[in-house]
Amino acid sequence: xxxxxxxxxxxxxxxxxxxxxxxxxxxxxxxxxxxxxxxxxxxxxxxxxxxxxxxxxxxxxxxxxxxxxxxxxxxxxxxxxxxxxxxxxxxxxxxxxxxxxxxxxxxxxxxxxxxxxxxxxxxxxxxxxxxxxxxxxxxxxxxxxxxxxxxxxxxxxxxxxxxxxxxxxxxxxxxxxxxxxxxxxxxxxxxxxxxxxxxxxxxxxxxxxxxxxxxxxxxxxxxxxxxxxxxxxxxxxxxxxxxxxxxxxxxxxxxxxxxxxxxxxxxxxxxxxxxxxxxxxxxxxxxxxxxxxxxxxxxxxxxxxxxxxxxxxxxxxxxxxxxxxxxxxxxxxxxxxxxxxxxxxxxxxxxxxxxxxxxxxxxxxxxxxxxxxxxxxxxxxxxxxxxxxxxxxxxxxx
Amino acid sequence: xxxxxxxxxxxxxxxxxxxxxxxxxxxxxxxxxxxxxxxxxxxxxxxxxxxxxxxxxxxxxxxxxxxxxxxxxxxxxxxxxxxxxxxxxxxxxxxxxxxxxxxxxxxxxxxxxxxxxxxxxxxxxxxxxxxxxxxxxxxxxxxxxxxxxxxxxxxxxxxxxxxxxxxxxxxxxxxxxxxxxxxxxxxxxxxxxxxxxxxxxxxxxxxxxxxxxxxxxxxxxxxxxxxxxxxxxxxxxxxxxxxxxxxxxxxxxxxxxxxxxxxxxxxxxxxxxxxxxxxxxxxxxxxxxxxxxxxxxxxxxxxxxxxxxxxxxxxxxxxxxxxxxxxxxxxxxxxxxxxxxxxxxxxxxxxxxxxxxxxxxxxxxxxxxxxxxxxxxxxxxxxxxxxxxxxxxxxxxx
Numbered sequence: 202x203x204x205x206x207x208x209x210x211x212x213x214x215x216x217x218x219x220x221x222x223x224x225x226x227x228x229x230x231x232x233x234x235x236x237x238x239x240x241x242x243x244x245x246x247x248x249x250x251x252x253x254x255x256x257x258x259x260x261x262x263x264x265x266x267x268x269x270x271x272x273x274x275x276x277x278x279x280x281x282x283x284x285x286x287x288x289x290x291x292x293x294x295x296x297x298x299x300x301x302x303x304x305x306x307x308x309x310x311x312x313x314x315x316x317x318x319x320x321x322x323x324x325x326x327x328x329x330x331x332x333x334x335x336x337x338x339x340x341x342x343x344x345x346x347x348x349x350x351x352x353x354x355x356x357x358x359x360x361x362x363x364x365x366x367x368x369x370x371x372x373x374x375x376x377x378x379x380x381x382x383x384x385x386x387x388x389x390x391x392x393x394x395x396x397x398x399x400x401x402x403x404x405x406x407x408x409x410x411x412x413x414x415x416x417x418x419x420x421x422x423x424x425x426x427x428x429x430x431x432x433x434x435x436x437x438x439x440x441x442x443x444x445x446x447x448x449x450x451x452x453x454x455x456x457x458x459x460x461x462x463x464x465x466x467x468x469x470x471x472x473x474x475x476x477x478x479x480x481x482x483x484x485x486x487x488x489x490x491x492x493x494x495x496x497x498x499x500x501x502x503x504x505x506x507x508x509x510x511x512x513x514x515x516x517x518x519x520x521x522x523x524x525x526x527x528x529x530x531x532x533x534x535x536x537x538x539x540x541x542x543x544x545x546x547x548x549x550x551x552x553x554x555x556x557x558x559x560x561x562x563x564x565x566x567x568x569x570x571x572x573x574x575x576x577x578x579x580x581x582x583x584x585x586x587x588x589x590x591x592x593x594x595x596x597x598x599x
Numbered sequence: 600x601x602x603x604x605x606x607x608x609x610x611x612x613x614x615x616x617x618x619x620x621x622x623x624x625x626x627x628x629x630x631x632x633x634x635x636x637x638x639x640x641x642x643x644x645x646x647x648x649x650x651x652x653x654x655x656x657x658x659x660x661x662x663x664x665x666x667x668x669x670x671x672x673x674x675x676x677x678x679x680x681x682x683x684x685x686x687x688x689x690x691x692x693x694x695x696x697x698x699x700x701x702x703x704x705x706x707x708x709x710x711x712x713x714x715x716x717x718x719x720x721x722x723x724x725x726x727x728x729x730x731x732x733x734x735x736x737x738x739x740x741x742x743x744x745x746x747x748x749x750x751x752x753x754x755x756x757x758x759x760x761x762x763x764x765x766x767x768x769x770x771x772x773x774x775x776x777x778x779x780x781x782x783x784x785x786x787x788x789x790x791x792x793x794x795x796x797x798x799x800x801x802x803x804x805x806x807x808x809x810x811x812x813x814x815x816x817x818x819x820x821x822x823x824x825x826x827x828x829x830x831x832x833x834x835x836x837x838x839x840x841x842x843x844x845x846x847x848x849x850x851x852x853x854x855x856x857x858x859x860x861x862x863x864x865x866x867x868x869x870x871x872x873x874x875x876x877x878x879x880x881x882x883x884x885x886x887x888x889x890x891x892x893x894x895x896x897x898x899x900x901x902x903x904x905x906x907x908x909x910x911x912x913x914x915x916x917x918x919x920x921x922x923x924x925x926x927x928x929x930x931x932x933x934x935x936x937x938x939x940x941x942x943x944x945x946x947x948x949x950x951x952x953x954x955x956x957x958x959x960x961x962x963x964x965x966x967x968x969x970x971x972x973x974x975x976x977x978x979x980x981x982x983x984x985x986x987x988x989x990x991x992x993x994x995x996x997x
Contacts, residue, residue: 425864428826459870466823466868473888474860480878490871
């Protein structure tokens with residue numbers, strides 16, 4: 202196609218350790234509290250997005266995992282994101298008349314996740330992050346990631362945190378126009394690359410309430426919520442940044458677990474109450490506390506988003522200690538073989554026996570509530586890619 | 600046995616609608632917040648207690664459901680309760696020298712519940728209420744129930760509320776010595792006798808943490824707890840008293856459900872988190888909200904104590920509406936036949952079909968998490984009884 206531009210990018214999933222729950226402005230996606238997350242490795246979880254713009258396109262279009270998504274293309278949040286990016290491009294064109302006026306053209310976007318959408322794995326965060334960074338690249342914008350994070354935020358709040366690798370904060374800001382509600386790096390991947398994550402994906406239950414309506418119900422009806430927002434999170438935000446900077450895993454873990462519980466407590470305090478965790482989630486929580494008590498050291502933390510999947514954070518040095526429990530109990534799940542050799546896995550079992558963990562009479566039924574394991578670690582922010590998902594006609598490649 | 604006295608009494612269970620959770624003084628059982636409960640009918644749930652005192656007894660002894668309970672007899676809380684009652688008797692003897700000096704004698708206590716102990720059905724509340732009232736009767740004390748409630752409170756906090764029938768408040772008080780932490784009647788049974796309760800007893804799970812240690816963990820570790828105690832409960836306490844006085848069921852029900860959720864939210868916000876509800880409890884909560892939504896009227900409320908049993912409150916006039924759902928879904932449980940004729944029960948099923956409730960595709964698996972149903976209603980306070988559980992030797996009758 203003559204006179205067209207193409208760009209491609211990959212973006213990561215992030216899992217909050219200090220939770221975003223509640224909007225003070227639903228239109229601009231301005232949160233009621235700041236949040237912190239760990240960006241996960243794109244080798245395991247990523248969204249790949251290609252975008253093309255051409256004078257011949259008749260409308261903005263979007264394909265998600267092979268299907269055109271008309272609902273999302275026409276959604277207010279996507280329109281708003283595209284409009285913001287086009288406006289940035291227009292200002293650039295105004296300054297430099299040699300540039301093609303592509304801000305007036307339509308874009309086609311093709312996006313693919315390497316993991317199941319809506320499995321409660323923050324796919325919309327990775328999706329909007331990839332989309333914003335991809336189009337910024339397409340438009341050759343000069344804005345830094347923090348600036349772009351303000352646009353990504355309007356697509357999906359937590360997407361703004363996927364614009365950085367490593368350890369990321371979303372500062373809630375105070376402005377009404379959202380100009381200071383943005384993502385910043387707390388520490389890069391290189392600061393604490395030993396941070397690993399093990400996701401125990403729960404058996405698919407119908408989700409209780411979408412996060413979008415759930416959080417608004419909490420804001421409106423929970424009596425305890427305001428305490429969380431006004432006092433609990435602001436203090437924890439500073440403590441968690443310090444724990445990350447100091448690489449203090451025990452503190453990082455405790456804050457992460459407490460914040461997950463606090464967030465789910467405000468869900469339960471909503472009216473009618475919202476439940477995202479199930480009996481298996483509870484069993485995993487108890488298991489984590491048991492493991493830390495067994496070693497008399499905090500080697501693992503759990504966190505739950507708006508769903509029953511457990512994300513466990515731990516340091517590489519404690520892998521044998523942790524996996525002696527987790528692999529032995531969850532060995533029937535798929536996902537282990539992608540990261541460990543048979544020899545590694547046998548070591549976990551051997552250590553379980555050496556430590557006589559069978560004497561703890563752990564609940565071996567726990568695995569029945571889970572469908573698979575995803576083994577990953579802290580990873581980088583959005584990356585350039587040679588993969589191009591869109592063909593010359595501006596349609597998804599077969 | 601020459602020179603002995605015997606007294607017998609029955610006392611009721613109460614189920615809080617505004618929860619007691621947290622002590623400001625663990626020795627005197629002084630609570631961090633006021634609470635409200637409904638006293639349940641002794642026809643369905645009661646403790647019967649007989650007490651004997653004799654100059655020949657060698658020590659204070661107690662038999663619970665046929666077995667001597669040495670641990671409880673020697674416990675600080677029982678010793679404290681007996682000492683307080685004996686002191687009251689001693690003062691009486693001081694004033695009237697014609698009285699036997701039984702305050703110096705030992706007592707034997709025999710107590711039986713007509714329901715399983717430790718099924719999470721507030722048996723310790725009924726037990727200590729019965730014990731205190733029975734010994735007050737044995738000692739011919741002149742104190743009123745509010746005065747005696749201060750002693751019962753020292754045995755088991757919520758026991759103080761079982762000293763009245765109908766609708767009862769435990770006023771937390773402010774004194775350090777506990778002299779103003781007492782039960783009072785909000786409204787008698789006769790004010791709102793239409794209040795009924797349906798207890799869905801959950802399949803026995805091992806209890807997460809005892810209430811005693813659970814509430815202290817919450818006090819110590821939950822960031823949200825102070826908000827509940829300082830702001831949420833004081834306001835709700837007044838609103839709930841008003842709802843009872845006005846016989847405003849919709850308001851009473853909403854406050855009851857919100858308070859149950861708020862209490863469990865602070866448990867979840869504890870560290871490590873405490874879980875008393877399970878997936879079945881959650882399903883029953885969702886069912887209750889669905890029933891109220893279906894009729895577009897609040898006809899039923901749930902509440903959960905420190906365990907997974909659901910207590911549903913409803914008014915007699917809405918029995919058909921409620922039981923069309925509850926009986927149809929839980930008909931396999933035992934307990935129905937004690938209160939309803941086959942004809943009644945068939946009406947519930949017929950109404951279910953008339954209303955086409957099968958179209959709602961309710962979760963028919965829900966019954967699997969429950970073991971039985973207890974059908975009861977608001978009832979009177981402690982009652983005299985002709986049943987005597989103790990023989991002339993001061994031992995449990997066979």
